[in-house]
């Protein structure tokens with residue numbers, strides 16, 4: 001039995017088949033982009049099939065279906081590229097938060 005989230009993180013709406021886009025299909029991992037049909041929250045869901053079972057990680061994302069399709073249309077893209085994009089999206093959100101909190105460092109002397 002695959003234990004993957006089947007409801008929106010935000011509003012609890014059940015995902016429909018049409019809400020999910022397969023972004024990456026690897027040897028033992030899959031990344032889906034899900035958009036809630038009720039509140040439009042976008043999430044990326046990574047499913048890893050390991051020896052101990054199936055792991056799923058769900059992250060909210062700013063990328064909408066258009067961005068994902070752009071990624072998919074690029075035939076040169078590799079599995080690592082998608083994972084990197086996924087990681088940098090995650091990092092980007094964190095960094096934005098940090099930048100806002102940081103004081104300007106223009107007056108640093110060498």
Ligand SMILES: [Zn+2]
Nearest residue numbers: 008011036039
């Ligand atoms: Zn929702």
